[in-house]
Amino acid sequence: MARDVVGEIMITQEQITKRAEELGAQITRDYEGEEIVLIGILRGAVLWMGDIMKHVDLDMTIDFMAVSSYGASTKSSGVVKIVKDLDSDIEGKNVIIVEDIVDSGTTLNYLKHYLENRNTKSVRICTLLDKPSGRRVEIEVDYIGFEVEDKFIVGYGLDFDQKYRNLPYISFLEE
């Protein structure tokens, strides 16, 4: 495996687990007495979704959407393509979108409006990583795991050309 293009470890599995416990507890408090739907965004959110859902102690269901805008590039195409839509009806529900990273904000801006248009009760966002330096579209993010600097991140669900999603830590692509 061509790991020589991957830099050093930025965030460890232990740090991610601890942060998921903290954010899961915060979500549990914020929605006390309510039901929620966690919507994981494939493929990047696959590991983080598992971490968060374990630490939310509420009545909840899960669903998944798959969207793609990066393809095999490190730059967003700017066009969000829905590859797989929801299977469940979310009308009247409290929705939390679970994402791996907010970079330009294009994907989440699109998804938030898309889900709000389905007459949901509320839509919030929980992301493992936030890269504020990449922002091109303003977007309010409710639950943030870690802030990252201006590098192309890989590992823990995040890919470069579909690879490196399996790294059990957050790293970056060497220039």
Ligand SMILES: O=P(O)(O)OC[C@H]1O[C@H](OP(=O)(O)OP(=O)(O)O)[C@H](O)[C@@H]1O
């Ligand atoms: O804020 P943005 O600039 O829109 O970038 C964030 C999005 O980019 C990645 O998805 P990608 O299109 O690479 O699909 P993937 O999850 O299948 O890798 C990531 O998972 C986010 O969904």
Ligand SMILES: Nc1nc2[nH]cnc2c(=O)[nH]1
């Ligand atoms: N793998 C990966 N996907 C992204 N999508 C948007 N920003 C990033 C990033 O830094 N890394």
Ligand SMILES: [Mg+2]
């Ligand atoms: Mg990707």
